[in-house]
Amino acid sequence: MDIAEDVWADEDAIYVVGSIEENTTTSKLMLSKFIQNIHMQREQIWSVNWSSNSATYGKGIWSNGTEIFTIGEYYNNFVLIKWNIDGTEIWNSTWNLKGEFGRVHSVWGISNEIYVSGVYIDDLVLIKWNNEGTEIWNRTWGGLGWEEGFDVWGSGNDIYTCGSTSSYGAKSNDTLIIRWNSDGIRIWNKTWSRVNEEYLTSIYGNGDDLYVCGSKWNTNELSTDVLIMKWYTNGTLHWYKVTGEEYNDIGTSIWANDYHVYIGGTTFEKGRNDDEFEEEGDQLILKYSYSGVREEKLTWGYSNSNESCNGIYVSNDNLYTVGTYGPHQSHYIIRYYSYNHIQPPDLLQITPNPSLNGSFFLEWEEVTGADYYNLYKDIHPILDISHRTPYQSLMTTNITEVVLLEGTYFYVLTTVMKGAESVISLPRIVNVDFPEPPKNISGYNVLILFALIVFSVIWLSIQQKGKKTTQT
Numbered sequence: 001m002d003i004a005e006d007v008w009a010d011e012d013a014i015y016v017v018g019s020i021e022e023n024t025t026t027s028k029l030m031l032s033k034f035i036q037n038i039h040m041q042r043e044q045i046w047s048v049n050w051s052s053n054s055a056t057y058g059k060g061i062w063s064n065g066t067e068i069f070t071i072g073e074y075y076n077n078f079v080l081i082k083w084n085i086d087g088t089e090i091w092n093s094t095w096n097l098k099g100e101f102g103r104v105h106s107v108w109g110i111s112n113e114i115y116v117s118g119v120y121i122d123d124l125v126l127i128k129w130n131n132e133g134t135e136i137w138n139r140t141w142g143g144l145g146w147e148e149g150f151d152v153w154g155s156g157n158d159i160y161t162c163g164s165t166s167s168y169g170a171k172s173n174d175t176l177i178i179r180w181n182s183d184g185i186r187i188w189n190k191t192w193s194r195v196n197e198e199y200l201t202s203i204y205g206n207g208d209d210l211y212v213c214g215s216k217w218n219t220n221e222l223s224t225d226v227l228i229m230k231w232y233t234n235g236t237l238h239w240y241k242v243t244g245e246e247y248n249d250i251g252t253s254i255w256a257n258d259y260h261v262y263i264g265g266t267t268f269e270k271g272r273n274d275d276e277f278e279e280e281g282d283q284l285i286l287k288y289s290y291s292g293v294r295e296e297k298l299t300w301g302y303s304n305s306n307e308s309c310n311g312i313y314v315s316n317d318n319l320y321t322v323g324t325y326g327p328h329q330s331h332y333i334i335r336y337y338s339y340n341h342i343q344p345p346d347l348l349q350i351t352p353n354p355s356l357n358g359s360f361f362l363e364w365e366e367v368t369g370a371d372y373y374n375l376y377k378d379i380h381p382i383l384d385i386s387h388r389t390p391y392q393s394l395m396t397t398n399i400t401e402v403v404l405l406e407g408t409y410f411y412v413l414t415t416v417m418k419g420a421e422s423v424i425s426l427p428r429i430v431n432v433d434f435p436e437p438p439k440n441i442s443g444y445n446v447l448i449l450f451a452l453i454v455f456s457v458i459w460l461s462i463q464q465k466g467k468k469t470t471q472t
Contacts, residue, residue, distance in 0.1 A: 002030070004322035004331035006061045006106075006253075006311040008068070013045070013085070014313075016322050017061040017070045018331055020049065029058035029072045029079075033087060034333065042333065048087045052079070060106040062114070067131075071107040071116050078104045080116060080129055093133035106151045110159075113182065117149035117161045124149040126161055126180065139184045143167025147176065150201045150214075157182045158233065162212050164199035165191055172196045175214060177203070177231060188235045195219050198227060202254040208233050209290070213251035213263045216242055226251040226265055228288060239292040249284060255314040259342055259369065259417060260295070261288040264312035264321050267299055283309040283323060285336070289369035290418075300334065302326065314338060342422035343367050345397075345413045354431040358405075363398040364425070367415045374414045374421065375399070382412045385424055406432050 004018040014034040021027045032047040050056065054075035062069050067090070068083040078095040097120065104118035112131035119125060123142030126149060129135055141147060145166030152161050158179060165176040169191030175198045179187040192198065200214035209230060216227040225244030228251065231237055243249070248268040255262045263286040282301030288294050301307035307325040314320075319338040324331055345364040352360060364373070374390035376382050392399070393416075403409065409430050415422040 001324070001329040002331045003324050003329070004310060004333065005057075005059050007313045007320050007322040007333065008061045008063045009313050009315040009318065009320055010063065010065055011315070014042075014320055014333065014335075015061055015063060015068055016331070016333055017058040017072075018310075018322070019057045022057070022329075025055050026051075027055040027057060029056045029070065029081075030331075031058065031061075031068070031070055031083065031087065033085070036335070042335070046087045048083075048089075050079075050081060050089070050092075052077075059104055060116075062107045062109045064109060069107055069109060069114055071104055073102070073104045078102065078116065078118065078127070080107070080114065080133065082131075082133065091133045093129060093135065095127055095135065095138070103148070105149065108152045108154055108159075110154045110156070110182075115152050115154060115159055117152035117163075119146075119148040119163075122146050124161060124163055124165075124176070124178070126152065126159070126184070128182075128184065137184045139180070139186075141178060141186065141189070145171060146173075149178075150199070151203045153203045153205055153210075155205055158187075160203055160205065160210060162200040162203040162214075164214075169193050174198055175200045175212070175227070175229070177210070177212065177235075179233070179235065190231070190235050190237075192229070192237065192240075197224070200227070200229075201252050204254050204256050205233070206256045206258060209238075209256070211254050211256040211261050213254040213265070215250050218242075218244060223248045225249050226263060226284070226286065228254070228261065228263055228286070228292075230261075230290075230292065241288065241292050241294070243286065243294060243297075248281075251286075252308075252310055253312045255312055255319075256290070257314065258420070259290055260338075261290065262286070262312055262314055262319060262338065263288070264309040264323075266308040266323075280304065281306050281308055283307045283321060283325075283334075285309070285312075285319070285321065287338070291369050293368045295368050298336070307332075317341075342415050342417050342420055344422040344425045345370075345373055345415055347411065347413045347425040347428050350411070350428050350430040353429075354433045355403075356433060356435055358403045358432050358434070359400065360430050360432075361398065361400055362411060362428070364413055366397050367417075367422075369417055370415045371418070372416050373397075374416060376412045376414075376424070378410050379407055380410065382410050382424065382427060385412070385414065403432055406434050408432075 028049040028051040052074040056074040081092040082090040114129040123140040124147040127138040149161040149163040170193040174193035178189040197217040229240040251265040253264040265284040266281045267284040282299040285298040287296035310323040319336040377391040412424040
C-alpha cells in the first residue's frame with residue numbers, strides 16, 4: 001500500500017511526500033516531483049525514497065522554492081530531511097523520543113526557520129530547527145489529558161499550531177489553537193467545543209485571518225461532519241461552519257487566500273460499524289468564500305473502493321490534492337482548476353435585443369462575497385478598464401437601461417470585493433433601433449390635409465374672379 005500524505009507546488013513543479021509499502025516493516029519515506037507537460041498531463045520527473053533500520057513514514061512537506069523539507073518518523077525518532085529540487089538529500093536531523101510515544105504530523109518554514117508539530121507522550125509538541133538542521137528549541141503543552149498538534153503554520157514572528165485537547169475546555173476532545181512567538185513563548189491558546197469529539201487537523205493563515213478545519217461529532221446522525229472555522233490572529237472567533245451528509249465527513253487539509261477557502265477531506269457513503277469507518281469513502285473538496293458561504297462541493301472516487309484526501313495545495317489557479325485510492329490503496333495526485341481570484345459576474349443576454357424604444361434589461365448572476373458590481377458602458381468594444389470610470393456601481397444584480405439615441409451599445413461588468421476589482425465579464429451588446437414614423441396618413445393629419453385642399457380651392461376661385469373683374 002502506497003500513501004501520499006502531503007503536497008507542495010510552485011510555478012515549476014509539484015512535490016508529493018508519503019510512504020511506499022505502508023504498514024510493512026520495509027516502509028520507506030517517498031518524495032516525488034511532477035510537472036505539467038505541454039499536453040496538460042502530469043509527468044513524473046523523479047522519485048526518491050529514504051529509509052532507516054525500521055519502517056519509515058513521510059508525513060509533511062514545505063518548500064522555499066529552492067529547497068524542500070520533509071518531516072517523517074520511524075522507530076523512536078522524528079526525522080527532518082532537507083533536499084534540493086533535484087531530489088538530492090542535503091542533510092537529515094532526528095529528534096529522539098527517548099523510548100516514549102510520539103507522532104509527527106506537519107512541517108512549516110519561515111525564512112530560515114523550520115517548525116514541526118505532533119504529539120510527544122501525551123502533550124502537543126512544537127520543535128524549531130534552523131536551516132542547517134540544528135534544533136533551536138522544543139516546546140510541549142498539555143495537562144492531565146491528551147493534547148495533539150496536527151498542523152503548524154506561521155508568518156513573520158508568529159507560529160500557530162492546531163489540534164485537540166482533552167485537558168482543557170469541555171475536556172472531551174475539544175478543538176485547540178495555540179499562538180507562539182519565534183522564541184517558543186506561548187502568546188495565547190483557544191479551545192472550542194459544542195459536543196463530544198471536535199478536533200482540528202489543518203490550519204492556514206492569510207493576513208489577520210486564520211482558517212482551520214477538522215471534524216465535529218453530529219449527535220443527531222451519530223456521525224462526523226466537516227468543521228470549518230475562521231479566527232482572527234488575536235484569538236477571536238469570527239465564524240464557524242459545519243457541513244455534512246447523513247454519514248461521516250472528515251476535513252483533513254485547508255488552504256486560503258483573500259477570497260476563497262479550500263478544504264480537502266473524505267466523505268463516507270456509510271456510517272460507522274462497530275465504531276470504525278466503513279471502507280467506502282470518496283475524496284471531498286469544499287470551497288467557501290472568505291465570509292463563510294459555501295460555494296462549491298466536489299467528490300471523486302470509484303465504486304466499492306476507498307478514496308481519501310490527505311493534503312491540498314493551491315497555486316495560482318490550480319488546486320492539487322493527494323491521498324489514496326482503490327482497493328489496494330495506491331497514492332494519487334489530482335489537479336483541479338480553481339478560480340483563485342475574484343470571480344467576475346456572469347452577465348446574461350440583454351433583453352429585448354434589439355430594443356425598439358431605447359429601454360432594455362441587464363441581469364447577472366450573483367457572486368458570493370461581492371461588495372458591489374461596477375458596470376461599464378461604451379459605443380465601442382471594451383477591452384480594458386484600467387483607465388475607465390464605471391458607468392454605474394450597483395448593489396443589485398439587475399438594472400433597466402434607457403437610452404435616447406439609436407446605435408450599438410457595449411456593456412461589461414466587474415465584481416468588487418474587499419476593495420479589489422475582478423477582471424471584466426464577457427461583453428454583452430445591444431442594438432437600439434427606433435422604428436421609422438408610419439407612412440400611411442390617417443386621423444388628424446387627414447383633416448389637416450383636407451382643410452388645406454379646401455382653402456386652396458377657395459383661394460384659387462377668388463383669384464380667378466378677381467382676374468375677370470379686372471378685365472371687364
